[in-house]
């Protein structure tokens with residue numbers, strides 16, 4: 001038996017890591033622990049990018065995306081564009097547990113939630129509405145369609161992605177987000193996409209993403225990292241590879257690499273993270289009982 005390892009994105013990842021560790025100590029599986037950690041962040045109204053209190057889209061509607069994956073079985077589930085349901089990570093797990101499908105969206109996902117005892121609730125808080133209104137991209141003609149901000153705005157996103165390796169070496173992962181604030185209604189990022197926002201395989205490793213989802217989808221980030229680890233790369237090398245790929249594809253399009261960050265746990269149980277240069281990326285790590293917040297060193301590949 002090895003020490004359990006938990007890694008989660010952003011400073012609020014500390015809450016996820018602490019909660020996941022307690023869940024592991026209570027005898028839960030790696031996936032259940034990751035879910036408990038993610039759900040603690042969904043429940044925190046002060047976090048403006050996940051669950052309750054998330055910032056709304058261009059119309060002010062809070063629309064959530066999530067996915068889960070079990071490294072033992074490759075069971076996975078996902079939901080996207082879900083309104084008025086707070087615990088979308090748990091809903092994604094239910095898709096995996098109770099249906100033959102992997103991915104439910106919008107009204108269908110909401111209907112499935114209601115069938116399974118979830119309740120509807122407003123996901124904004126007085127504080128989140130005020131922040132939404134204050135930071136909303138200003139439009140000349142309020143009657144016109146709101147203008148989209150550049151999707152790289154530093155403070156308009158931040159997903160919680162939680163990866164867990166339990167003492168028996170099994171892996172589980174969860175990703176949950178309200179996505180980019182002020183996004184176009186209907187926009188879905190990487191977070192609920194298996195292989196982009198999350199991929200977990202006991203035999204290869206676990207990997208997750210955060211940041212500008214469009215760039216993460218473009219490189220198939222989580223699958224890229226997991227396959228790199230399957231071929232023997234460390235978690236750090238896998239995360240750096242994903243950053244390198246973002247740089248390479250940005251160069252091909254003549255744009256700056258977007259703000260993105262990656263986390264991973266390799267099959268040996270090493271946690272690691274990497275990010276592009278303009279991303280101030282902090283993440284939380286637990287090994288055994290020790291929990292710490294770390295700052296990722298941006299990776300600048302030689303091009």
Ligand code: ASP
Nearest residue numbers: 157158159179189211213
């Ligand atoms: N990846 C998320 C999205 O694009 C946002 C984030 O993690 O910051 O929806």
